[in-house]
Amino acid sequence: MNQALTASTVKTTCPYCGVGCGVLATPQRDGSVTIAGDPDHPANFGRLCSKGSALGETLSLDGRLLHPEIADRRVTWDEALDHVANGFMSAINTFGPQSVAIYGSGQLLTEDYYLANKLMKGFIGAANIDTNSRLCMASSVAGHKRAFGSDTVPGNYEDLEQADLIVLVGSNLGWCHPVLYQRIVAARAARPDMKVVLIDPRRTVSADIADLHLPVSPDGDSALFVGLLAHLDHAGVTDSDYISAYTNGFEAALLTAEDWSVERVAVATGLAPSAITRFYDLFARTRKVVTVYSQGVNQSAAGTDKVNAIINCHLATGRIGRPGMGPFSVTGQPNAMGGREAGGLANMLAAHMDFTPEAVDRVGRFWGSANVAQGPGLKAVDLFAAMARGEIKAVWIMATNPVDSLPEADAIRAALKACPLVVVSDMNRHTDTMDLAHIRFPAAGWGEKNGTVTNSERRISRQRPFLALPGEARPDWWIIREVAKRLGHGHAFGYESPAEIFAEHVALSAFENGGSRDFDLSALMDADYETLVPVQWPVRARPTARMFGDGKFFTPDGKARFLPIQPPPPFAPAPGTFILNTGRVRDHWHTMTRTGKAARLAAHLAEPFVEIHPADANLRGIHRASLVRLSNQHGTAMVRALITDRQQRGHLFVPMHWTDQFASNGRVDALVPGKTDPVSGQPALKMAQVHAEPVAVRLYGFLVAAAKPTLTTDYWALAPATAGWRAEIAMFEEPRDWPLFLGRTFRIDTPFQSIRDERSGRRAFVLIENGKLVAALYTAPDPVLVSRQWAAGLLAEPDLTASIVLAGRPGADRPDGGAVVCACMGVGINTIIQAVTRNGCTTVEAVGALTRAGTNCGSCRAEIRGIVDANRLVAAE
Ligand SMILES: Nc1nc2c(c(=O)[nH]1)N[C@H]1C(S)=C(S)[C@@H](COP(=O)(O)OP(=O)(O)OC[C@H]3O[C@@H](n4cnc5c(=O)[nH]c(N)nc54)[C@H](O)[C@@H]3O)O[C@H]1N2
Ligand SMILES: Nc1nc2c(c(=O)[nH]1)N[C@H]1C(S)=C(S)[C@@H](COP(=O)(O)OP(=O)(O)OC[C@H]3O[C@@H](n4cnc5c(=O)[nH]c(N)nc54)[C@H](O)[C@@H]3O)O[C@H]1N2
Ligand code: SF4
Ligand SMILES: [Mo]
Numbered sequence: 001m002n003q004a005l006t007a008s009t010v011k012t013t014c015p016y017c018g019v020g021c022g023v024l025a026t027p028q029r030d031g032s033v034t035i036a037g038d039p040d041h042p043a044n045f046g047r048l049c050s051k052g053s054a055l056g057e058t059l060s061l062d063g064r065l066l067h068p069e070i071a072d073r074r075v076t077w078d079e080a081l082d083h084v085a086n087g088f089m090s091a092i093n094t095f096g097p098q099s100v101a102i103y104g105s106g107q108l109l110t111e112d113y114y115l116a117n118k119l120m121k122g123f124i125g126a127a128n129i130d131t132n133s134r135l136c137m138a139s140s141v142a143g144h145k146r147a148f149g150s151d152t153v154p155g156n157y158e159d160l161e162q163a164d165l166i167v168l169v170g171s172n173l174g175w176c177h178p179v180l181y182q183r184i185v186a187a188r189a190a191r192p193d194m195k196v197v198l199i200d201p202r203r204t205v206s207a208d209i210a211d212l213h214l215p216v217s218p219d220g221d222s223a224l225f226v227g228l229l230a231h232l233d234h235a236g237v238t239d240s241d242y243i244s245a246y247t248n249g250f251e252a253a254l255l256t257a258e259d260w261s262v263e264r265v266a267v268a269t270g271l272a273p274s275a276i277t278r279f280y281d282l283f284a285r286t287r288k289v290v291t292v293y294s295q296g297v298n299q300s301a302a303g304t305d306k307v308n309a310i311i312n313c314h315l316a317t318g319r320i321g322r323p324g325m326g327p328f329s330v331t332g333q334p335n336a337m338g339g340r341e342a343g344g345l346a347n348m349l350a351a352h353m354d355f356t357p358e359a360v361d362r363v364g365r366f367w368g369s370a371n372v373a374q375g376p377g378l379k380a381v382d383l384f385a386a387m388a389r390g391e392i393k394a395v396w397i398m399a400t401n402p403v404d405s406l407p408e409a410d411a412i413r414a415a416l417k418a419c420p421l422v423v424v425s426d427m428n429r430h431t432d433t434m435d436l437a438h439i440r441f442p443a444a445g446w447g448e449k450n451g452t453v454t455n456s457e458r459r460i461s462r463q464r465p466f467l468a469l470p471g472e473a474r475p476d477w478w479i480i481r482e483v484a485k486r487l488g489h490g491h492a493f494g495y496e497s498p499a500e501i502f503a504e505h506v507a508l509s510a511f512e513n514g515g516s517r518d519f520d521l522s523a524l525m526d527a528d529y530e531t532l533v534p535v536q537w538p539v540r541a542r543p544t545a546r547m548f549g550d551g552k553f554f555t556p557d558g559k560a561r562f563l564p565i566q567p568p569p570p571f572a573p574a575p576g577t578f579i580l581n582t583g584r585v586r587d588h589w590h591t592m593t594r595t596g597k598a599a600r601l602a603a604h605l606a607e608p609f610v611e612i613h614p615a616d617a618n619l620r621g622i623h624r625a626s627l628v629r630l631s632n633q634h635g636t637a638m639v640r641a642l643i644t645d646r647q648q649r650g651h652l653f654v655p656m657h658w659t660d661q662f663a664s665n666g667r668v669d670a671l672v673p674g675k676t677d678p679v680s681g682q683p684a685l686k687m688a689q690v691h692a693e694p695v696a697v698r699l700y701g702f703l704v705a706a707a708k709p710t711l712t713t714d715y716w717a718l719a720p721a722t723a724g725w726r727a728e729i730a731m732f733e734e735p736r737d738w739p740l741f742l743g744r745t746f747r748i749d750t751p752f753q754s755i756r757d758e759r760s761g762r763r764a765f766v767l768i769e770n771g772k773l774v775a776a777l778y779t780a781p782d783p784v785l786v787s788r789q790w791a792a793g794l795l796a797e798p799d800l801t802a803s804i805v806l807a808g809r810p811g812a813d814r815p816d817g818g819a820v821v822c823a824c825m826g827v828g829i830n831t832i833i834q835a836v837t838r839n840g841c842t843t844v845e846a847v848g849a850l851t852r853a854g855t856n857c858g859s860c861r862a863e864i865r866g867i868v869d870a871n872r873l874v875a876a877e
Helices: 077-095 110-124 138-148 157-162 178-190 205-209 221-234 240-246 250-257 262-269 273-285 303-316 336-342 357-367 380-388 409-418 476-492 498-510 614-620 738-746 788-794 802-807 829-837 844-851 861-876
Strands: 010-013 022-027 033-037 100-104 129-131 165-169 195-199 212-214 289-293 326-329 394-398 421-426 439-442 451-454 459-463 578-583 609-612 627-631 636-643 651-655 688-694 699-705 715-721 724-731 753-757 762-769 772-780 820-822
Touching: 010 459, 077 100, 077 394, 077 421, 077 439, 077 476, 100 110, 100 380, 110 129, 110 336, 110 357, 110 451, 110 476, 110 498, 129 380, 138 303, 138 326, 157 178, 157 289, 157 326, 165 273, 178 205, 195 205, 195 273, 205 861, 212 273, 221 250, 221 262, 221 273, 221 303, 240 303, 250 303, 262 273, 289 303, 303 326, 336 451, 336 498, 357 498, 380 409, 451 498, 609 614, 609 627, 614 636, 614 688, 699 788, 724 788, 738 762, 738 772, 753 802, 762 802, 772 788, 788 802, 820 829, 820 861, 829 844, 829 861, 844 861
Parallel strands: 100 129, 100 394, 165 195, 165 289, 195 212, 289 326, 394 421, 421 439, 578 651, 609 636
Antiparallel strands: 010 022, 022 033, 451 459, 578 688, 609 651, 627 636, 627 688, 699 724, 699 772, 715 724, 753 762, 762 772
16 A cells, blocks of 8 residues: 555646646545545636546555566666666767657656756757657647747637637547536536537537537548638638738638638538538637647647648637637647647757757757757657667657557557667556566656646646655656766756756746747746646746737747648548547546556446447447457457447547557557658547458356456456456357366366356356355356446455356346446446436436436536437337
């Protein structure tokens, strides 16, 4: 158990999404930590979503790396640090500074980022430091810079509440930025005239608040917004005063847009002309419009163009920098924004400065280094390609898991295997990337580390520690400092605390700035780090809630730029293949290193799946809950079929979360090609082409076990249960020797009790010791029908008998709640359906009053509404 650092409540920030909610963490006597939303934090005002609420359940030391390792051997910090410094030094001496690289993450704190960047760009003298934000925010950064001359998000969260129209483009806000979504839901309840349009090929839960859902073809967004620009011009709602006073390039942008009639847009987007016109009219007649966009925009081979196509429409109408209006790129990770500030991207220098000769000189003088990198380094995808070619001799990966999250993930794995020196700093001993490391640094995690993060609305908040550093774990900034010292740069890395690093970051932002750069923290020069309250940048003498309200931009002539956008031709997949789209689910975070520890989060969606349209499934012989093999020239994956008309025909959706730690073959990035946006270098993670075919399974199975099982079946997916583990399995052949199979899987010699139904071929095996369930396995030739929640719950029950467990379903006295919908209150789908069909609930509120579902964080309310709607119809029939 983790040691508490304090007994009192600590104000900190959630380590998940870019909403950046304030969290109150209170360590308890029993070693647990109570988590609550911070009512004073301006991002969430006390709200938390399901992931934030479950943070206390992710803090165990299970699976943590607690000491440094070289080649799987425990070593002292000195040995590990010396080894890394020597390895980097020898690569630099032999092959030059371009032969080494750092690959970081938006989950590093600003202070960590600042030091990693200073070491690489300032003192090693090459710019090969890039970050997973390349997979996330790079197209927004590039689009902002093309339009504004700086990487600036103009608006803030209040704009979302004040807007009369919110356009969500490629954003599943309901699941990915749940508290922001809740703020919109609340604003819309208060002002029912507020409209929401959702632009997403899938009908996601976010459609719940949408007045209009436009199921756009993949990458049809540019055409849609180019057509909108033309429409705004025809409708006479462009703001010519604004355009002439504050912008350049309107004529050229309009010239390219003019050919894009609604009919042409309809062809390029797959949307009905009437739906397009409805959207265009709504946009044209509403002044207060915020366009929120995320990975459906950024993660595309035309991502930067999509960003500028959106910004063009806001500039053309002067709807930017004022209350309730503007383009709003929401950030993904807790410190995606902070990384951009510190220079974590290979094409940025530091503090929002580019590699201009003046900036290189300025930063060199500030850092006291004559060796500052002169130009950009390798962007993530190129960096790993260079590694595959043998050009990168040493790499240091921090707080990211590229073996799972970069495209062509199998090739990434191969590149790392071939790299002479792979250093990984992570909290966990086993991740798919950690498993390839030559040297492992045990990093401090959330609750232990100390520093700052910046959220989507440019608000800097403190992450504060409330737990002691476990074992020999150290914060990332400390590890970087120690390596920097050993590389001979001790004079420039003498920091004793994150506060000192932050102070230098503040000073650099202000250094020779004088209003010439957007990123400016000058008013924080004398701020007390310990008591720093959440504050939005720029932090100058005068507070600035929004940027560009005065029409001044950071381009050389101070004017914003329109970009002429040429939409790409529609994507036509090869005959017989599907377009594979990827993304997130509500209760998991990325590669599940944290959320994969919480049973109640795992209970929402417990295995990797593919969403497929019913007609496509039918055509391919893919049955409900059967297994599907996805394949293309890059790799394969095996996942569960989730047949749903939320998905368009010809499209598939697979979540990005499952790794080799949690499933036999669920890494979706093994299938995604490494194609990138030419401007931003961001990979097109939302578009792969795959074959999908049913898997011939002999036996399906579901198991629960008190101890972690060893899974070797052809398919498996493991998840935590409240008092043990649960797993889905499937086999292409029946085991010849069941006792041997059970013994291997559960590492138990004791014989199991079993039953077999000859007619259906169903079997159940169970082992109970002293009334407690040790393990149970249910198998069947078809997907197993056992209630997962019930069976997983048995692990926590006393006084069990084999017959109860073997029955495979709860007795009549114990209704089966079904798959969990409300993670906070643990309410399952069956309970909600019953509330509708038996108890006559017709609203989410009524269901909440009866079952408590949806009454805590509210993240599941859209799903509850879906269930209510579907079953009200059934009930009425
Ligand atoms: N629960 C949860 N929340 C998270 C995260 C998490 O792992 N789990 N991660 C965080 C991070 S780092 C990020 S970056 C954000 C991402 O947040 P989002 O971008 O909202 O999430 P995604 O699911 O990646 O993708 C959003 C949507 O883009 C759609 N899309 C795909 N192609 C296109 C297209 O061509 N056009 C349009 N218009 N839409 C398209 C997809 O169907 C998908 O619904 O979420 C953050 N929040
Ligand atoms: N197909 C597809 N691929 C995608 C995406 C997609 O939508 N589709 N989304 C992309 C996006 S937007 C993102 S942001 C990436 C995310 O992908 P990753 O960054 O690879 O995912 P994480 O699971 O967040 O990895 C973070 C790692 O850092 C560790 N960690 C956490 N905190 C700390 C810390 O403080 N210090 C250190 N040293 N380690 C820490 C965790 O244990 C974990 O192993 O995935 C990208 N990949
Ligand atoms: S919305 Fe949820 S995941 Fe995002 S910061 Fe807030 S509590 Fe954390
Ligand atoms: Mo992200």
